[in-house]
Amino acid sequence: xxxxxxxxxxxxxxxxxxxxLVCSIxxxxxxxxxxxxxxxxxxxxxGTTSTKDELVLAVGTEPEGGFDPTTxxxxxxxxxxxxxxxxxxxxxxxxxxxxxxxxxxxxxxxxTVTLRDDVKFSDGEPLTAEDVKFTxxxxxxxxxxxxxxxxxxxxxxxxxxxxxxxxxxxxxxxSLLTTLGIVPEHAYGADYAEHPVGxxxxxxxxxxxxxxxxxxANEEYYGNKSAFHKLTFLYLDEDAAYAAAQAGTVDIAAxxxxxxxxxxxxxxxxxxxxxxxxxxxxxxxxxxxKSGDGLPAGNDVTSDLAIRQAVNVVIDRKALVEGVLxxxxxxxxSVSDDLxxxxxxxxxxxxxxxxxKRILASGGWVDxxxxxxxxxxxxxxxxxxxxxxxxxxxxxxxxxxxxxxxPAGIKINVEGKSRExxxxxxxxxxxxxxxxxxxxxxTYNLYSSTHKGxxxxxxxxxxxxxxxxxxxxxLQATSEEDALPFWQKAEWDGTTGFSYQGxxxxxxxxxxxxxxxxxxxxxxxxxxxxxxGHGWPVTTNLEEWSWDNSTK
Amino acid sequence: xxxxxxxxxxxxxxxLRLVSLLVGVSVLSFILMQFSPVxxxxxxxxxxxxxxxAEQRSLIEExxxxxxxxxxxxxxxxxxxxxxxxxxSMIYRQPVADIIQERFMNSVALMAVxxxxxxxxxxxxxxxxxxxxxxKLDRLICWYCYTLASTPVxxxxxxxxxxxxxxxxxxPVGLGVPAGMSADQVTWGDRAIHMILPALTLSLTGVASIxxxxxxxxxDVLESDYILFARARGEHGFQLFRRHGxxxxxxxxxxxxFASFSELFGGAVLAExxxxxxxxxxxxxxxxxxxxAPLLLGLVMCSAIFVxxxxxxxxxxxxxxxxxxxxxxxx
Numbered sequence: 084x085x086x087x088x089x090x091x092x093x094x095x096x097x098x099x100x101x102x103x104l105v106c107s108i109x110x111x112x113x114x115x116x117x118x119x120x121x122x123x124x125x126x127x128x129x130g131t132t133s134t135k136d137e138l139v140l141a142v143g144t145e146p147e148g149g150f151d152p153t154t155x156x157x158x159x160x161x162x163x164x165x166x167x168x169x170x171x172x173x174x175x176x177x178x179x180x181x182x183x184x185x186x187x188x189x190x191x192x193x194x195t196v197t198l199r200d201d202v203k204f205s206d207g208e209p210l211t212a213e214d215v216k217f218t219x220x221x222x223x224x225x226x227x228x229x230x231x232x233x234x235x236x237x238x239x240x241x242x243x244x245x246x247x248x249x250x251x252x253x254x255x256x257x258s259l260l261t262t263l264g265i266v267p268e269h270a271y272g273a274d275y276a277e278h279p280v281g282x283x284x285x286x287x288x289x290x291x292x293x294x295x296x297x298x299x300a301n302e303e304y305y306g307n308k309s310a311f312h313k314l315t316f317l318y319l320d321e322d323a324a325y326a327a328a329q330a331g332t333v334d335i336a337a338x339x340x341x342x343x344x345x346x347x348x349x350x351x352x353x354x355x356x357x358x359x360x361x362x363x364x365x366x367x368x369x370x371x372x373k374s375g376d377g378l379p380a381g382n383d384v385t386s387d388l389a390i391r392q393a394v395n396v397v398i399d400r401k402a403l404v405e406g407v408l409x410x411x412x413x414x415x416x417s418v419s420d421d422l423x424x425x426x427x428x429x430x431x432x433x434x435x436x437x438x439x440k441r442i443l444a445s446g447g448w449v450d451x452x453x454x455x456x457x458x459x460x461x462x463x464x465x466x467x468x469x470x471x472x473x474x475x476x477x478x479x480x481x482x483x484x485x486x487x488x489x490p491a492g493i494k495i496n497v498e499g500k501s502r503e504x505x506x507x508x509x510x511x512x513x514x515x516x517x518x519x520x521x522x523x524x525x526t527y528n529l530y531s532s533t534h535k536g537x538x539x540x541x542x543x544x545x546x547x548x549x550x551x552x553x554x555x556x557x558l559q560a561t562s563e564e565d566a567l568p569f570w571q572k573a574e575w576d577g578t579t580g581f582s583y584q585g586x587x588x589x590x591x592x593x594x595x596x597x598x599x600x601x602x603x604x605x606x607x608x609x610x611x612x613x614x615x616g617h618g619w620p621v622t623t624n625l626e627e628w629s630w631d632n633s634t635k
Numbered sequence: 636x637x638x639x640x641x642x643x644x645x646x647x648x649x650x651l652r653l654v655s656l657l658v659g660v661s662v663l664s665f666i667l668m669q670f671s672p673v674x675x676x677x678x679x680x681x682x683x684x685x686x687x688x689a690e691q692r693s694l695i696e697e698x699x700x701x702x703x704x705x706x707x708x709x710x711x712x713x714x715x716x717x718x719x720x721x722x723x724s725m726i727y728r729q730p731v732a733d734i735i736q737e738r739f740m741n742s743v744a745l746m747a748v749x750x751x752x753x754x755x756x757x758x759x760x761x762x763x764x765x766x767x768x769x770x771k772l773d774r775l776i777c778w779y780c781y782t783l784a785s786t787p788v789x790x791x792x793x794x795x796x797x798x799x800x801x802x803x804x805x806x807p808v809g810l811g812v813p814a815g816m817s818a819d820q821v822t823w824g825d826r827a828i829h830m831i832l833p834a835l836t837l838s839l840t841g842v843a844s845i846x847x848x849x850x851x852x853x854x855d856v857l858e859s860d861y862i863l864f865a866r867a868r869g870e871h872g873f874q875l876f877r878r879h880g881x882x883x884x885x886x887x888x889x890x891x892x893f894a895s896f897s898e899l900f901g902g903a904v905l906a907e908x909x910x911x912x913x914x915x916x917x918x919x920x921x922x923x924x925x926x927x928a929p930l931l932l933g934l935v936m937c938s939a940i941f942v943x944x945x946x947x948x949x950x951x952x953x954x955x956x957x958x959x960x961x962x963x964x965x966x
Contacts, residue, residue: 139814147921148728226698228679230691276728289817292727292737293913294810297817315815319911326808329801333814503672537689 135630136312141324141336142599143316143619145296149276150287152264153222155229156276160619163298164205165264165281166306168196168215168245169257171521173609173624175423177257177563180306181210181265181282187561191252196245196260203303204267205286212239217268219247219259229263252559254566255524284309284626294318307626314625325600334602337621340411340476340595349603354596355621357613358422358519360415361480362591363468365391365513367543372510375536380510380544384466387459389446390493391587396442397491398484399434403593407479411598415591417574417582421612423563424523424570429582439491450492457492465494469508470515472499480592481515509542516542519594519615523570527554530573530581530588545588549579597621606631649950653943657936662709664935668928669705675926676701679725699725712929722929726921731933734918739937741811742907742914744826746899748834753841754892760842761849762884766876768854776846784843788902792836792909799832806832809911833906840902841895849888856883882956889952896945900938 143160150156152165161170168182185196202210216239223231233256236248249256270280279287284306285298296316300309319327321339328336328347336350343352368381384390400414414433419425432438443449448457448464457464468485470477478499485495495513505514516539518525528534531554532546550573557569575582581589597613599621608627613620676695696702700711715722721731764776783791800808807813811829812821856862857880865879904916911917915934922931 137815147726151728154728226694228691228695232690232694291810291812291818291913293917294812294911295814297815313815317810317814317911319809320908323809323909323911326796326801330804330808332808501672503674538692 138311138334139315141317141319141333145318150279151276154225154227157264160622162264163285164279164283166283168260191561192249194247198243202282204282205301206280210282211242212245214268215245218265254560258522309626310629328600336600338598340409350600353599353601354411355610359595359615360519361517362589364516364543367545374510389442393439393442394488395583395590396435397439398487411596412593415594426571426574429575456494467512468495468497469500477515521614543588660939673926721933724930725927731929738915738918749837752838757842757845758888761846764850765853780843780846788905792906795832833910833912836906837902852887853884890949893945893949897942
């Protein structure tokens with residue numbers, strides 16, 4: 084669900100602003116030549132840049148709640164000021180950070196982590212197992228977005244060992260170890276969020292609320308040192324960030340795809356692959372069912388497998404990427420494309436009208452009255468597709484998808500609704516949603532019958548006992564690697580699954596690239612596949628960033 | 636004696652009105668928030684929705700008191716308020732009073748500059764237009780005012796941002812201080828430079844109403860019998876205005892200028908948003924969008940007091956400048 088919640092209301096105003104800005108900046112193209120030399124123009128020249136060890140970034144919105152990992156800081160990207168027990172490399176493989184080893188008991192309930200002994204916080208105090216224990220206990224109590232409800236207990240038998248006890252096996256518990264930054268017990272207080280002390284690569288120097296955060300390299304950091312001594316994060320709206328890039332104030336700026344066609348002097352556009360996906364969720368029950376909250380659920384058309392598969396196979400995902408995303412994206416076939424737990428076999432050939440017609444015909448859907456829409460038992464293949472009003476990308480995707488399925492004889496009525504309305508209607512109408520996370524728990528939440536009709540989880544009320552059992556096996560696995568085959572089997576095990584070949588409860592459409600304007604010569608290293616949510620993830624590999632003198 | 640009593644009564648009455656206004660405004664805002672489609676928990680969880688189980692959700696509800704009934708929540712809030720506690724902001728996780736104080740310092744400087752500029756220029760333009768009525772200059776001023784009066788603040792802000800920030804590169808495109816500069820190095824000059832564009836935006840749009848009203852009022856005055864008489868005695872131009880016009884038009888201008896505090900505040904919300912200027916406006920937008928009830932209520936009260944003060948100052952000045960009003964009050 085990305086970072087929508089704190090942006091959506093602004094969307095309309097912002098879209099307006101954005102269009103104005105784009106139009107006017109388009110005009111400015113001619114004026115660029117006469118503009119005074121900006122810092123970005125200088126940055127573009129090799130030689131003068133190799134010594135610059137400071138960067139100005141406009142890559143994300145402000146974490147208003149401050150920099151306290153126990154209340155949510157660092158959930159996207161790295162916590163920067165703190166370090167985590169484990170982390171994921173560019174290939175999303177697990178690597179050690181604070182931990183030297185970790186092990187999981189046979190029953191999956193006891194996790195034991197051994198720590199490095201050479202780690203100091205930025206105030207010079209050593210980091211011990213007590214600090215880890217303190218961090219997890221604080222996070223569990225904080226009533227924040229860190230969900231530790233499955234953790235029964237955490238102990239620190241000695242300085243270097245931490246033992247977690249879970250209430251039930253959860254192989255995805257690893258995600259907490261990779262995202263929760265460790266805070267120092269001795270320096271933790273009410274104002275910690277504003278004055279974080281940690282063992283991460285950087286330390287906070289100054290936070291001008293609503294404006295910027297200035298950070299400097301942490302001298303005590305045990306890992307690879309970054310080439311940049313000082314970073315300034317500006318908290319600008321996408322429009323303002325773009326203006327700042329134009330004005331040469333920033334070295335890297337996150338921008339929306341709408342701005343991607345414009346050239347900015349001295350900067351290059353970098354597109355980063357993501358699993359920030361969009362897809363169509365189908366109600367899986369026949370009409371007349373009820374959701375957990377007692378809302379009407381089910382839909383007689385989308386509950387038919389032939390309809391769902393036909394929609395899936397007829398949509399031309401490449402055309403969506405080109406047409407709607409200006410080419411900055413890639414087709415989506417699952418919720419977790421190219422992540423280790425996705426099943427490559429679930430990919431299929433789309434834009435196939437003949438196959439869609441065949442599926443519909445063999446499913447009993449025929450156009451008897453010749454109106455171009457197929458019927459079955461007197462029910463027309465017609466349903467609503469809702470999207471969050473004001474989100475232009477979702478609107479365009481929904482409209483384009485509706486156009487693409489029409490030739491197969493399926494009529495989709497696209498409607499923009501507010502989030503509140505959508506929430507009530509989602510159980511009985513198809514909805515264009517977006518997900519994408521570095522945590523396979525998301526897959527579980529979307530497809531398991533345990534979470535049927537719970538908030539935005541499994542809104543379609545999908546339920547398949549075989550899929551459930553594969554996913555339970557995945558959760559009970561004692562390591563992420565062991566869990567992978569089970570996740571993949573849940574998607575498609577040869578006979579059933581939540582993929583297109585199986586029950587097709589979703590028609591995934593696209594993964595949206597995250598776009599960054601980067602000053603010429605700045606190398607931002609090999610980026611991970613980003614999760615949903617634009618911005619902060621780009622900072623995950625800061626230690627790899629460097630000035631690249633060979634580029635001009 | 637009667638004078639002092641009169642003032643005391645006046646102030647007492649105003650205070651009473653302020654208190655009732657605050658109660659009304661906060662209750663109303665609270666009710667509106669109840670009807671707002673924003674689900675505070677969802678807004679709070681934001682990007683991390685997927686990681687949060689139903690169990691954790693109820694933990695969050697409990698932590699922020701969202702599981703209580705609206706009446707209970709309002710009462711709890713009111714009780715704390717009487718003890719001087721504005722509550723804790725959900726999104727900033729800080730006492731609301733601290734946030735408002737911090738933001739107010741930024742906003743107040745911005746609004747004061749804009750307010751002074753628009754008052755002085757608006758008044759001057761209005762006077763010039765009326766004294767040179769139907770001339771080319773008058774028409775130019777009127778055209779300018781009508782154009783500005785019908786222009787949204789954020790559009791002006793964007794225009795200024797593009798011209799001076801991006802094309803010419805003379806002024807910073809946003810923020811209240813230079814990027815990456817540590818606090819002890821930031822000079823008043825830096826702050827002033829960063830304030831130019833937002834303040835200009837606010838004052839440009841504020842000019843229109845005061846100029847047009849002043850022009851109208853002065854036109855009325857200039858058509859009166861005593862001006863005819865003064866003209867007959869040979870007075871003209873600035874002398875005529877200073878002796879017979881100024882007092883008549885400065886009063887409505889001042890009233891209008893103080894009464895415009897609400898527009899000033901509204902304009903600041905938009906201008907601050909465009910320029911990423913860390914003032915009250917920015918905080919208000921955040922609080923509204925994310926259903927942060929304590930912060931929004933605090934800001935609403937703060938802005939109510941602000942606007943109320945503006946109106947009250949206008950009242951008091953009126954009484955001080957116009958002796959007839961004072962007599963009315965004293966009697």
